[in-house]
Amino acid sequence: MKIAVCVKCVPDSSAHTRIDPATKRLDRSGEAALNAFDVNAVEEALRLREAAGEAEVVVLSLGPERALEPMRKALAMGADRLVLVSDEGAAGSDLVATSRILGAALERESPDLVLFGQQASDADGAVLQAAVADRLQRPLISQVAELTREDGKLRGKRQTEYGYDVIEAPLPAVVAVSDAINEPRYPSLKGIMGAKSKPQETLSLGDLGVAADEAGEAGSRTTVLALGEPPARGDTVKIEDDGSGADKILKFLLEKKAL
Numbered sequence: 681m682k683i684a685v686c687v688k689c690v691p692d693s694s695a696h697t698r699i700d701p702a703t704k705r706l707d708r709s710g711e712a713a714l715n716a717f718d719v720n721a722v723e724e725a726l727r728l729r730e731a732a733g734e735a736e737v738v739v740l741s742l743g744p745e746r747a748l749e750p751m752r753k754a755l756a757m758g759a760d761r762l763v764l765v766s767d768e769g770a771a772g773s774d775l776v777a778t779s780r781i782l783g784a785a786l787e788r789e790s791p792d793l794v795l796f797g798q799q800a801s802d803a804d805g806a807v808l809q810a811a812v813a814d815r816l817q818r819p820l821i822s823q824v825a826e827l828t829r830e831d832g833k834l835r836g837k838r839q840t841e842y843g844y845d846v847i848e849a850p851l852p853a854v855v856a857v858s859d860a861i862n863e864p865r866y867p868s869l870k871g872i873m874g875a876k877s878k879p880q881e882t883l884s885l886g887d888l889g890v891a892a893d894e895a896g897e898a899g900s901r902t903t904v905l906a907l908g909e910p911p912a913r914g915d916t917v918k919i920e921d922d923g924s925g926a927d928k929i930l931k932f933l934l935e936k937k938a939l
């Protein structure tokens with residue numbers, strides 16, 4: 681069995697996020713980290729490999745060259761190799777262009793299972809998995825909090841607002857795991873030392889047969905028209921509860937004619 685895990689390198693959570701006014705895109709020039717939600721997907725792939733006894737775990741990303749370093753964390757955890765699609769022509773890719781490029785890279789790998797995280801912490805779309813599943817014409821189970829494989833079928837316990845759905849899908853399939861699915865392992869020292877020597881492949885759009893007008897801004901269907909600051913907060917009132925908190929809140933709401 682071959683498992684491909686799609687991971688995104690995002691601005692480090694300690695970095696101040698800023699939108700570049702010239703490109704109207706997130707400034708991704710600072711410190712980068714592996715999207716925390718994707719670490720759950722890597723962990724789940726490793727657990728499936730352990731349960732199967734034999735499987736290959738490939739980590740795949742679309743991003744700049746410097747995404748290689750955060751991606752090596754997945755190798756240090758135990759993934760077998762990584763593939764990074766990195767090409768100037770991919771800069772400015774929206775969901776449509778990103779799914780086209782990742783779809784092409786996944787078709788080249790032809791895995792039995794494609795794993796995604798829940799969402800990317802920089803864009804929080806939680807939609808790429810569905811777009812890629814559509815590109816590949818494979819079934820998708822999203823928000824999976826428990827995943828098992830039996831007789832060539834997958835069974836996912838899917839978190840919903842009212843409880844769980846249990847969904848089965850035949851392989852090959854796409855699964856997006858929730859962050860409740862597991863507790864990711866820490867890379868061991870041996871894993872960290874060995875990560876650099878594992879196979880690491882960097883591909884261009886040309887390697888994947890993705891045309892210039894299918895990627896980057898040319899291949900995107902989204903145009904950011906304007907950006908604005910969030911409206912300033914009005915006067916805020918802090919009510920300390922010294923035993924009369926409820927009365928004070930009631931008085932405040934009556935003054936605001938909210939009741």
Ligand SMILES: Cc1cc2nc3c(=O)[nH]c(=O)nc-3n(C[C@H](O)[C@H](O)[C@H](O)COP(=O)(O)OP(=O)(O)OC[C@H]3O[C@@H](n4cnc5c(N)ncnc54)[C@H](O)[C@@H]3O)c2cc1C
Binds near residue numbers: 773
């Ligand atoms: C006009 C426009 C321009 C943009 N330009 C850029 C840009 O230059 N650079 C850029 O990084 N983003 C850019 N983006 C954002 C980019 O399109 C989205 O990040 C991408 O479509 C994924 O959506 P998401 O982040 O909402 O991912 P989600 O749907 O929240 O992510 C879900 C899962 O998808 C996987 N995933 C997400 N992104 C990748 C990836 N790149 N490689 C592998 N797996 C991934 C992860 O498993 C993740 O957990 C742009 C967006 C717009 C609208």
